[in-house]
Amino acid sequence: MTTTPGITAHGLTKRYGGKPPKTAVADLTFTVRPGTVTGFLGPNGAGKSTTMRMILGLDTPTRGSAKVGGHAYREHPAPLHEVGALLEARSVHPGRTAYHHLLSLALTHGIPRGRVEHVLDLTGLTDVAGQRVKGFSLGMGQRLGIAAALLGDPATVVLDEPVNGLDPEGVLWIRTLLKSLAAEGRTVFVSSHLMSEMALTAEHLIIIGRGRLLADTTVDTFVRESGAGTVKVVTPDPGPLTALLAAPGVDVTSSTPGTLEVRGTDTEHIGRTAASHAIPLFELIPHTASLEQAFMDLTRDSIEFTATTPTTEPLESV
Numbered sequence: 001m002t003t004t005p006g007i008t009a010h011g012l013t014k015r016y017g018g019k020p021p022k023t024a025v026a027d028l029t030f031t032v033r034p035g036t037v038t039g040f041l042g043p044n045g046a047g048k049s050t051t052m053r054m055i056l057g058l059d060t061p062t063r064g065s066a067k068v069g070g071h072a073y074r075e076h077p078a079p080l081h082e083v084g085a086l087l088e089a090r091s092v093h094p095g096r097t098a099y100h101h102l103l104s105l106a107l108t109h110g111i112p113r114g115r116v117e118h119v120l121d122l123t124g125l126t127d128v129a130g131q132r133v134k135g136f137s138l139g140m141g142q143r144l145g146i147a148a149a150l151l152g153d154p155a156t157v158v159l160d161e162p163v164n165g166l167d168p169e170g171v172l173w174i175r176t177l178l179k180s181l182a183a184e185g186r187t188v189f190v191s192s193h194l195m196s197e198m199a200l201t202a203e204h205l206i207i208i209g210r211g212r213l214l215a216d217t218t219v220d221t222f223v224r225e226s227g228a229g230t231v232k233v234v235t236p237d238p239g240p241l242t243a244l245l246a247a248p249g250v251d252v253t254s255s256t257p258g259t260l261e262v263r264g265t266d267t268e269h270i271g272r273t274a275a276s277h278a279i280p281l282f283e284l285i286p287h288t289a290s291l292e293q294a295f296m297d298l299t300r301d302s303i304e305f306t307a308t309t310p311t312t313e314p315l316e317s318v
Contacts, residue, residue: 014061156187233284
């Protein structure tokens with residue numbers, strides 16, 4: 001592994017032809033630093049895969065640039081030693097065994113056979129190394145893709161949906177692996193739709209919507225400042241308190257008589273407001289927002305595909 005300044009994107013833009021033209025990525029600028037797991041989040045169609053493809057030299061930017069370790073991906077003489085990537089786990093010849101797939105990659109970069117055996121063991125594929133890939137389950141295919149990404153002992157790892165198809169044990173394994181890679185000083189850039197898993201794995205977040213940067217911050221800061229948390233308030237005078245708390249950005253709802261759920265303000269403001277108007281409070285309990293709720297609130301206007309809410313009404317007979 002070599003030392004690397006991580007991944008940098010500057011003004012990264014990708015437009016596709018058509019009438020009208022489609023902008024998949026628009027003026028993205030961000031840095032993915034070594035030593036931490038950085039989650040790459042966004043709704044479907046946000047431009048995550050396109051961005052990753054431009055970072056890896058698979059798509060040419062319309063404008064802007066992306067560098068890994070201070071150089072464009074295509075400038076690295078032995079890219080497997082610099083960048084390990086998983087974009088599509090199934091892009092493997094189905095007739096090859098897992099071992100020979102990895103060996104063929106290793107021989108193109110002068111990587112010793114011992115490294116092939118090491119990554120097979122690391123990803124739990126040693127017992128199936130002699131089996132043809134066409135018989136692999138989705139989870140086994142993911143593990144093989146991760147083994148290929150780690151083959152060159154790279155300083156930078158880029159993974160697109162690495163937990164897809166993994167069972168709970170596999171999800172825990174990839175979480176531990178990603179954290180250990182970052183702890184070794186590597187740059188780890190990973191996309192996922194599983195917000196609960198990102199909350200446990202990532203320390204930093206880059207969030208995009210409709211191809212544009214929405215957030216570049218730590219997980220803790222993002223959740224804390226999202227305003228998605230609620231405060232539970234139990235009071236015998238919910239009506240007057242609701243009126244007093246009314247303000248731009250403050251949302252007060254009630255699902256139970258005498259109980260309010262307040263969003264957009266904190267316990268101190270609620271408590272002081274109630275005290276100054278002699279409104280008794282029986283409970284005042286803050287509930288921290290989840291990463292999922294904070295993400296949904298941020299990207300609400302950036303969702304390209306939305307579904308209607310299902311109803312419980314019975315189907316009409318025909």
